[in-house]
Amino acid sequence: MPLSEDAMSDDEATLETTPLDSLHRELGAKMVPFAGYAMPVQYADGILKEHRHVRAAAGLFDVSHMGQVRIPGAGAAEALERLVPGDIQGLEAGRMRYTQFTDETAGILDDLMVTRLEDGLFLVVNAGNKAADIALLQAGMSGFEIDYQGDRTLLALQGPAAAEVLARMAPEAATMPFMSARAITVDGIEAFASRSGYTGEDGYEISCAGGDGERLARRLLAEPEVAPIGLGARDSLRLEAGLCLHGHDIDPSTTPIEAGLAWSISKRRREAGGYPGDAVVRRQLADGPPRRRVGLLPDGRQPAREHTAITDSEGIVIGEVTSGGFGPSLEGPLAMGYVAAGHTAADTEVGLVVRGKSLPARVAKMPFVPQRYYRG
């Protein structure tokens, strides 16, 4: 069998590292290149065990490769709305929202989390797009300081035990509402935490100074419920949770409506527009999009991977898988992809063309595994 060349190789020297690099190696991580960074794809336990651990207890992820950006200024919310369809002005200070950077065709340039601060905004964008995002912000929000905080650490603590664990050190974190953010202190380390994540579980993303990152990670890993989790399990967790990965499930060729992200666009923004591609979004909301992202459950055990063709029951191609694999909690294969309008209803029978054979599958509601966010 040919082994994929994802292992670290000659270009290792050109990769950036996060402040936790030496800790990953000490913990036995298998490091791979990801978005220009050397990142842990898994630790000694492997993806299946790491995935299940997050669903059962709590996992710690290094997501310091993601772009953290502060934009000070009272008018930042209004200005950012020129670039995203999300309702940023409607956010109270300390609250956050998921949105997307769109282009003139409503194509998704990136997706991001936006937190409203007392004096501005805090953004977290994808690692692979951060240079482009920063350029977009600089061009689209002239007059505002775009403060890229490339030297900071970002950790995600995710799982049903996350709140109990963090509250031991930072009691103020215990009752933070879902999608809220605030300053906390963890064992003397000043941090900025949000109650959010990308696993479908309750949890936090915690930002701190790069120099404090390793100590904060070690402190959290010292709690008995917490295990280090790599990018492999991060991907299987978000897939089970039905969450999009930019560059795969969403990209400049897909719109927020096609992607099933209409929920992230408020009534005011649908009506008033004022962001790139607003006319396309309005038209697709009125007429329905030509295709839509759906969940897919293959019969049997065989996974269908990204780029697998999706056919109707007659064998006519109606779309393509954008993420697919095996769900360790689902204990079976799962996928998401785009299908043409008319084939999007749950339980629609489709075929997935894997290695020249048509694998029977059906359209399924997402998330595949129930989300368990904190609801107070």
Added chain:
Amino acid sequence: MSVIKFTEDHEWLAIDGDVATCGITVYAQEQLGDVVFVDLPDVGQSFATGDEAAVVESVKAAAEVYAPIAGEIVEVNSTVAENPATVNEDAQGGGWFFKLRIADAGELDGLMDQAAYDAFVEGLE
């Protein structure tokens, strides 16, 4: 004790008379990670050297298993289809994939022995 041979694609063969038992190496399963699916050939199928004979999938990736030599499938290991984790637990034992009747014993000379394979893997690290 049967003779064990290896390919550069990380398949192993245990040769017993004119039948070779084939699987993927311990190194291969380590690289692949948790195996969640194995698709086996049918008994009676014939393969030329290098044909795709089976598929092994982990959580993160799919990989083809090639016929390391030409031959006809005489037996497949249903254990790995039913319990794919066997490939991780016992890759070069209970995690075998298929047995094939060797078409040309001369092909075996072109394969690596244990020492050569170990050196080959060493060179990949």
